[in-house]
Amino acid sequence: MMHGSDQSIEVLQPTQFSQEEIDENFRIHSEIDILFILRGIMQSNSLITLYPDYENDFILTSIVAIDADNKEMIVDYGTNERNCQKALQSKALIFVTTQNRVKIEFACDQIKKIQFKGENAFAVNIPRSLLRIQRRNHFRISTPIVKPLKCVIPITGKGTASKAEVALLDISCGGIAVIDQHPIINFDPGIIYSNCQIALPEIGTINATIQVKNTYEITLRNGQNCMRAGCQFIDLAASMEAMIQRYIIKQEQIRKIK
Template sequence: MTQTDNAALKFELLQSDDFGRYLLRDRNEILQVLRQLIAKRSMVTAYLSGGRDFILTTVLAIDDDTLIFDPTPDELRNRQAEAAEEMICITQIDNVKVQFPIPGFVPTSFDGAPAYKVPLPDRLLRLQRREYYRLIAPVSHSLICQIPVPAEGGAPNTYEARVLDISGGGVAVVVPPEGVEFTPETEFTHCQIQLPEIGTVQASLRVRNLFRVTNRNGISMLRAGCEFVDLPERVASVIHRYILKVERDRNSRERGL
């Protein structure tokens, strides 16, 4: 079994302008997502305590108030999962990222075979499908969003934030380590993004959510999801043209052209 980089990311919602869109606490809503997970036999990455080690498993069934998991072929990992105080489960359902915490595995059986059980999670993070297609920033060139921030008694300070993805609706950026407050509903005007071979676009941004993202190497960063505010049609067209160009170039490389 293999694990993609996308599946290896752990998202922790820190702040959001609409918390309920992402974090579910209602039991019926959580059950609905978990049943979809079982029906699609989605692979689950369960991070062990500390976040560096993980196991790959699947949810086999829901039995009353417990989840039944498939054990891994690696007995050492199984023992670690039994000893863990908490594990963070990450998966995807139709390209929607899902995350929920569970305690350590408890041995049981399912359909006559060894299995593990845990209580149903009391909360579940679901990153819903986006309205706009989002382009992951290409590795061939970095995208930087220049964010002017007013300074007392002088010209605005300009901070550079690395763009993680971009669409006609907004961008996700790495939050600068200091000097800029990123909280939901904060607006930044006159932001600029240089799109290689296309041109520079200027737009206002409104912060919608803030996540802590940790990769499988344990490296974490703060990710801010921002939407464009009153984006002119001509600017949206420039962004769309850039996305199409990057996708076209990427497809050509994959075909060896």
């Protein structure tokens, strides 16, 4: 259960989105992915701000148990009884927290007061969808070493067209880092490549425009020195960003198992 006073905690506010952003850009619907994220929040004992019916009054809480079979989770009861009663009477419960520097929001519409390990608690339904918001400081994940992701870059010049592949070092919703050792590709900062494709296993293929932002020398795990090029996505489509988010979640799940 939580300890400490509400006054010493920074309170997170629900994010204002357009309907298009909510539906396409950030929302996760997969039950497996939702449960994985919720368990991560519970295991890290992350503080959650709960807003009954989107009102200004809030409750500071945390997830203490998850029952996937019954599609229910247990969260801490608040310290303000008036706000707790308001939550019990509300039609929508908005939860806001962070995980790995990424803002997480979800809504529940079923709540009841229970006793959990001898203390008051709320039982709420597992949300049917979840917002994982990465507008700033995009969470990067390293790509597999054995079978790295590849970025296929179209090359045009003197009336001919060809394609070149470069290996990715990491990926986020904001961009990619690649190994700069291809004899044809120029990774000078500022250069833009359009119609680049990145195949995400079991997810789909990203089609994106990238702009080179920086290059510098790094040492790989095998001791080899090479140049790393950091590239930013330009006007990445919402559907492409959603695919990257699903890929990142899948890789996090795989690494948790190992």
